[in-house]
Amino acid sequence: MxxxxxxxxxxxxxxxxxxxxxxxxxxxxxxxxxxxxxxxxxxxxxxxxxxxxxxxxxxxxxxxxxxxxxxxxxxxxxxxxxxxxxxxxxxxxxxxxxxxxxxxxxxxxxxxxxxxxxxxxxxxxxxxxxxxxxxxxxxxxxxxxxxxxxxxxxxxxxxxxxxxxxxDVTLMPVLLFAIIFFWTPPHFWALALFVETDYAAAGVPMMPVVAGHKSTRRQILIYAVLLLPIAVAPFLLELTGWIYGLSALLLGAIFLFLSIKVATFRTAANDMDMAAEKRLFAFSVIYLFALFGALVADRLILGVHA
CATH class of the missing domain: 1.10.357.140 (UbiA prenyltransferase)
Structure with a gap:
């Protein structure tokens, strides 16, 4: 049907x-x-x-x-x-x-x-x-x-x-909550950019529909910038070891680089292609799996207690 x-x-x-x-x-x-x-x-x-x-x-x-x-x-x-x-x-x-x-x-x-x-x-x-x-x-x-x-x-x-x-609830689970909270907007807005017509047809006020692509890309970059120190914070606060810390830094750097590519001014032809947005969306899923996987590896291998 x-x-x-x-x-x-x-x-x-x-x-x-x-x-x-x-x-x-x-x-x-x-x-x-x-x-x-x-x-x-x-x-x-x-x-x-x-x-x-x-x-x-x-x-x-x-x-x-x-x-x-x-x-x-x-x-x-x-x-x-x-x-x-x-x-x-x-x-x-x-x-x-x-x-x-x-x-x-x-x-x-x-x-x-x-x-x-x-x-x-x-x-x-x-x-x-x-x-x-x-x-x-x-x-x-x-x-x-x-x-x-x-x-x-x-x-x-x-x-x-x-x-x-x-x-109970301590600082570490609050930081894990914050990581996903700040990861969500760039992850979802990258998707929204290349399915904007769907949301427009349904009348859903997603950011690209209401504020336009330029504003959405700029906000993607802002959240990517904020995400990097938040993701590294558990290591800086000595709640994790170097496995997580290095992973958070490298993954965050890639995430930020791809977000910069999305935020960079694009021609109309490139805007239709949406290759940068699709790369960011795909990597954002890998990012979260890899980051939390590194968290567990850090705990099991190094035995650092939060």
């Missing part, structure tokens, strides 16, 4: 449609950063408790993603990038997506509280509400700063992983 409005009589959904609601590719990054936050903590964690914590982080993120798609079904139908999702493609009832998202969200918080701890469960609940309500319903349709403020939703997993292992 071709993309239609979400009101079209749906076909029977199968398990792949429900899986698609959880945004598996995004979930993989959530799981990875949550696991890294747990493994980087100064205390060990029981394997069963650790598994339950990561499972709840994944299920909670999937529930929030399902609620996001339930609310935005009509918008998704207007964008080529999202038109084949289960709801706009007419493969599922909107109420089924809503109920699925609520079940995953509530279930993950309850299991996290009972199996791991209520502090971790509370932060997980905040992250779900932040994404499904604050970002999706309130910020995204109203302000071009949506992804800046809403970036906090994706920054919680390493903090939750840390809390699952230690039971």
């Amino acid at each position: 071709t993309a239609t409005s979400a009101s079209t009589l749906p076909l029977p959904a199968d398990w792949r449609d429900f899986l698609a609601l959880t945004k598996p590719r995004v979930m993989s990054l959530v799981i990875f950063t949550g696991l890294c936050g747990m493994l980087a903590a100064p205390t060990g964690v029981d394997p069963v408790i650790g598994f339950v914590a990561i499972l709840c982080i994944a299920v909670g993120a999937g529930g929030a993603a399902a609620l996001n798609q339930w609310w935005e079904a009509d918008l998704d139908a207007k964008m080529k990038r999202t038109a084949n999702r289960p709801l706009p493609a007419g493969r599922m009832e909107r109420s089924a997506a809503r109920d699925f998202g609520i079940a995953l969200s509530v279930g993950s918080v309850i299991v996290m509280g009972l199996g791991v701890g209520w502090l971790a469960a509370a932060i997980l609940a905040i992250s779900i509400v932040y994404y499904a309500v604050v970002y999706t319903i309130w910020l995204k349709p109203r302000t071009p700063q949506n992804i800046v403020i809403g970036g906090g939703a994706g920054a919680f997993p390493p903090m939750i992983g840390w809390i699952a292992a230690t039971g």
Whole structure:
């Protein structure tokens, strides 16, 4: 079936449609950063408790993603990038997506509280509400700063992983939160630059649509500049060792270089090509995986305790 409005009589959904609601590719990054936050903590964690914590982080993120798609079904139908999702493609009832998202969200918080701890469960609940309500319903349709403020939703997993292992919040998980928070705008705006027509067609006030490409590129560079010292801060504060410190410096330098390429004045022909933006977007994903991987390697090899 071709993309239609979400009101079209749906076909029977199968398990792949429900899986698609959880945004598996995004979930993989959530799981990875949550696991890294747990493994980087100064205390060990029981394997069963650790598994339950990561499972709840994944299920909670999937529930929030399902609620996001339930609310935005009509918008998704207007964008080529999202038109084949289960709801706009007419493969599922909107109420089924809503109920699925609520079940995953509530279930993950309850299991996290009972199996791991209520502090971790509370932060997980905040992250779900932040994404499904604050970002999706309130910020995204109203302000071009949506992804800046809403970036906090994706920054919680390493903090939750840390809390699952230690039971408390210290400076290190706050810094891990800040890294993802400042990483999100250049990562997402790089994508928004080369899918701007989708957002414009759907009436979503993303930065390139509202402020234009020049302003968006400039702000990408600003956040890349801010990200570098924040990412290096755990090493400068002696919370990590040289493996993480060197990795953060090198990865940050590459990220900054690619952001400068994006921010540099471009001709109309080059602007249509969007090669620099696509390179930055692709590297930004590698950046986060590599940086958090270095954090765990640093902890396991050097044994530095935050």
